[in-house]
Amino acid sequence: RPCLSEMKFIIFLTLLIISGATDSRSEQYKVVGPADPVFAVSGEDVILPCSVKPNISVVDMRVGWSRPDQNDSLVHLYENHVDKNTDQIQFYRGRTKLIYQELQRGNASLKLSSVQIFDEGRYKCFIESKSWNDDTTVNVKVEAVGRPPVITVDGFDYSGGLHLQCESEGWYPEPDLEWLDNEGVSLGSETTATQRNTDGFSVKHTITVRHSDKIHCRVKLRHHMLETLIITTSNMFISWRIPVILISFFVVLSVIAGILIVVLVHKYKAIHLRTYMVNVILDADTAHPRLIVYCDGKQAFGMRMHLLQESYYTSKNTNGSEFKDFSFQHPCSSEMKFICLTLLVISEITYSRSEQYEVLGPADPIFAVAGEDVILPCSLKPSISVVDMRVEWFRPDLKEAQLVHLYEEHEDRNTEQPESYIGRTTLNHQELQRGNASLKLSSVQVSDEGRYKCFIQSKSWTNDATVNVRVEAIGTPPVITVDGFDDSGGLHLQCESEGWNPEPVLEWLNSEGVSLSSETTETQRNTDGFTVKHTTTVYERDSMIHCRVKMKHHMLETMIISSNKRFNPLRTSIILISAVVVLIVIAGILIAAFVHKNKELHQLNNENEIIKKEDGQLKEFKIKLQNDCHTLQNDISRIQQESEEYIKRMQHEHEQLEKEKSIIKQERDQLQNEMSGIQECSSESDQLLQKEKTRIKQEDGQHLQNENREKEQVNTQSKKGKRK
Ligand SMILES: *[C@@H]1O[C@H](CO)[C@@H](O)[C@H](O)[C@H]1NC(C)=O
Numbered sequence: 001r002p003c004l005s006e007m008k009f010i011i012f013l014t015l016l017i018i019s020g021a022t023d024s025r026s027e028q029y030k031v032v033g034p035a036d037p038v039f040a041v042s043g044e045d046v047i048l049p050c051s052v053k054p055n056i057s058v059v060d061m062r063v064g065w066s067r068p069d070q071n072d073s074l075v076h077l078y079e080n081h082v083d084k085n086t087d088q089i090q091f092y093r094g095r096t097k098l099i100y101q102e103l104q105r106g107n108a109s110l111k112l113s114s115v116q117i118f119d120e121g122r123y124k125c126f127i128e129s130k131s132w133n134d135d136t137t138v139n140v141k142v143e144a145v146g147r148p149p150v151i152t153v154d155g156f157d158y159s160g161g162l163h164l165q166c167e168s169e170g171w172y173p174e175p176d177l178e179w180l181d182n183e184g185v186s187l188g189s190e191t192t193a194t195q196r197n198t199d200g201f202s203v204k205h206t207i208t209v210r211h212s213d214k215i216h217c218r219v220k221l222r223h224h225m226l227e228t229l230i231i232t233t234s235n236m237f238i239s240w241r242i243p244v245i246l247i248s249f250f251v252v253l254s255v256i257a258g259i260l261i262v263v264l265v266h267k268y269k270a271i272h273l274r275t276y277m278v279n280v281i282l283d284a285d286t287a288h289p290r291l292i293v294y295c296d297g298k299q300a301f302g303m304r305m306h307l308l309q310e311s312y313y314t315s316k317n318t319n320g321s322e323f324k325d326f327s328f329q330h331p332c333s334s335e336m337k338f339i340c341l342t343l344l345v346i347s348e349i350t351y352s353r354s355e356q357y358e359v360l361g362p363a364d365p366i367f368a369v370a371g372e373d374v375i376l377p378c379s380l381k382p383s384i385s386v387v388d389m390r391v392e393w394f395r396p397d398l399k400e401a402q403l404v405h406l407y408e409e410h411e412d413r414n415t416e417q418p419e420s421y422i423g424r425t426t427l428n429h430q431e432l433q434r435g436n437a438s439l440k441l442s443s444v445q446v447s448d449e450g451r452y453k454c455f456i457q458s459k460s461w462t463n464d465a466t467v468n469v470r471v472e473a474i475g476t477p478p479v480i481t482v483d484g485f486d487d488s489g490g491l492h493l494q495c496e497s498e499g500w501n502p503e504p505v506l507e508w509l510n511s512e513g514v515s516l517s518s519e520t521t522e523t524q525r526n527t528d529g530f531t532v533k534h535t536t537t538v539y540e541r542d543s544m545i546h547c548r549v550k551m552k553h554h555m556l557e558t559m560i561i562s563s564n565k566r567f568n569p570l571r572t573s574i575i576l577i578s579a580v581v582v583l584i585v586i587a588g589i590l591i592a593a594f595v596h597k598n599k600e601l602h603q604l605n606n607e608n609e610i611i612k613k614e615d616g617q618l619k620e621f622k623i624k625l626q627n628d629c630h631t632l633q634n635d636i637s638r639i640q641q642e643s644e645e646y647i648k649r650m651q652h653e654h655e656q657l658e659k660e661k662s663i664i665k666q667e668r669d670q671l672q673n674e675m676s677g678i679q680e681c682s683s684e685s686d687q688l689l690q691k692e693k694t695r696i697k698q699e700d701g702q703h704l705q706n707e708n709r710e711k712e713q714v715n716t717q718s719k720k721g722k723r724k
């Protein structure tokens with residue numbers, strides 16, 4: 001069998017070629033990622049797609065993810081059949097996952113959990129086999145949906161505009177914020193501020209509203225949108241009138257005062273010019289603070305007007321509202337029909353006692369949620385087919401149009417069905433065979449609430465069951481209306497929410513969650529359900545005011561911020577009035593000063609006249625005096641001449657006297673000489689006299705001695721004589 005070996009060879013060769021081809025092909029793959037950026041929502045999970053083409057298994061390969069825009073740091077690594085995340089950056093720890101089953105199908109997509117803003121950027125997916133490698137880049141864009149915008153009521157301006165501020169935080173990337181009016185027309189923002197922090201972007205826009213309207217603040221980002229609504233009433237915009245009147249009064253008064261000042265300054269200058277012409281330098285630093293001093297320091301003009309920052313507003317009283325109680329009357333016709341039916345039922349029962357069937361309904365009311373579907377249970381016991389019977393659902397509590405659904409002669413006969421039920425009722429025909437006549441009511445409305453009768457009629461008997469339906473409707477989110485300020489600075493707020501069933505509870509809460517009492521409360525009921533409307537006045541500043549509407553397990557809430565920039569109208573009016581009073585006083589003083597100055601001017605003029613007269617008199621007196629003076633001067637000159645002559649004569653006499661004096665001196669000198677001669681002579685004679693004296697004295701002494709001796713002698717002799 002030569003054929004066999006050839007065959008063997010051919011098969012071997014073919015297999016070799018095929019295996020070689022598959023082998024080489026398996027080694028040459030392409031890594032593919034998405035062409036468009038992958039959008040991830042902050043907080044959610046995202047899959048970064050990456051796969052190989054053709055879709056061979058990558059289980060035995062090295063699969064990795066890195067961030068080329070972050071120094072190529074490692075996000076996830078799969079190697080030798082296991083995850084090797086020791087070198088993974090901290091930021092991604094525990095948040096990355098590769099699905100092993102998918103790896104077998106060439107799918108290396110990475111699951112990234114709880115996405116954060118910092119996850120945005122480029123990611124590289126690389127797949128390496130022993131002989132081949134390739135990579136692709138996935139661009140990730142992160143979106144963060146921020147918090148619902150919050151509107152702040154930020155007071156009024158003087159033109160009566162209401163300042164509103166809308167703020168929303170935590171968006172990424174930067175969202176668009178816009179103000180819309182009731183018709184959806186965009187209103188331009190006055191100021192816009194955008195901040196970026198770790199939480200994302202926060203946007204803050206302000207607007208001034210000048211007429212009553214519904215104002216929406218809408219924050220949009222690609223497919224996401226959040227919106228807050230505020231209503232401003234015309235109450236807000238009446239209040240500007242009083243300040244406008246006050247301000248105009250103020251302005252008029254200022255103008256009058258200004259004119260007076262100008263006139264006064266002018267007059268004053270005139271007085272100065274006419275009387276003294278004094279050069280006054282005004283020092284701007286020490287001048288009266290209300291006086292404007294020009295640079296040269298020589299002129300001053302007017303008063304500085306300080307416009308007040310706030311004004312006065314009023315608000316109207318809110319009318320009390322009636323509470324309307326709706327009660328339902330049982331219509332006669334339905335009663336009649338009911339009686340008829342009851343009679344019929346009784347007759348039927350008597351007719352065929354043998355067939356003891358009962359129509360069963362639920363014991364408890366059926367709760368339906370508005371907008372959803374509900375099944376009104378109704379069945380036969382024992383369960384036999386009702387396909388051949390007449391099944392009628394109707395509402396015995398309605399006056400007219402009671403029919404809800406009719407099944408007769410094997411088909412639905414709803415030609416007489418009222419409009420409100422058209423297309424919303426279904427009987428399951430298969431279930432009818434099993435004795436189940438339950439009615440399915442689609443997109444439940446509040447008006448569906450009430451009693452339903454499931455009435456089943458066979459040829460031989462009739463029976464019915466009652467189903468009570470309660471509808472729960474969650475209303476619209478509450479809308480806060482800013483209804484002006486009162487005199488004591490309280491902010492009037494109204495909160496309204498519609499479409500609730502049963503009646504919800506509305507309450508006001510402040511920042512601390514403390515319940516604020518409502519001033520007026522109003523509840524209305526219509527086909528859509530209950531509408532609640534409460535008002536309150538907030539005196540707290542810088543406080544978040546919540547309006548919360550609750551019903552069983554449902555709660556809706558709206559919040560508003562009352563800013564502390566809101567002014568106190570009382571304070572403002574006091575300031576305004578005091579300013580006006582001050583201005584009036586100033587004006588009064590100025591007028592008084594003006595009158596006074598005028599009087600002074602008159603007085604001055606009179607005095608001037610008197611002075612002029614006196615001046616004339618003085619001038620005459622002066623002329624007289626001048627004449628007198630003249631004569632006096634003549635006299636003086638004459639006297640001077642005479643005195644000069646006298647002086648000359650005296651001088652002459654003096655000279656003569658001097659001469660005589662010198663002669664006398666000479667004579668005196670001679671006499672002195674003579675006298676000295678005489679003195680010499682006398683001294684000589686004195687000496688001689690002295691000599692003589694001494695000689696005489698000596699002689700006298702001797703003489704005395706002699707005498708004494710004689711005396712003694714005499715004495716002794718006399719003694720001798722006596723003895724004798
Ligand atoms: C990248 O590395 C350089 C130096 O190694 C460092 O300075 C820089 O901060 C790094 N950048 C990032 C984004 O990690």
Ligand SMILES: *[C@@H]1O[C@H](CO)[C@@H](O)[C@H](O)[C@H]1NC(C)=O
Nearest residue numbers: 054055056057104105106107
């Ligand atoms: C590879 O892709 C083809 C179609 O492109 C598909 O039929 C096949 O099942 C895939 N193989 C694996 C392992 O997923």
Ligand SMILES: *[C@@H]1O[C@H](CO)[C@@H](O)[C@H](O)[C@H]1NC(C)=O
Nearest residue numbers: 047051099102107108109111
């Ligand atoms: C790859 O795997 C991910 C799950 O990890 C899946 O969502 C994705 O659809 C897969 N891609 C393909 C092309 O099968």
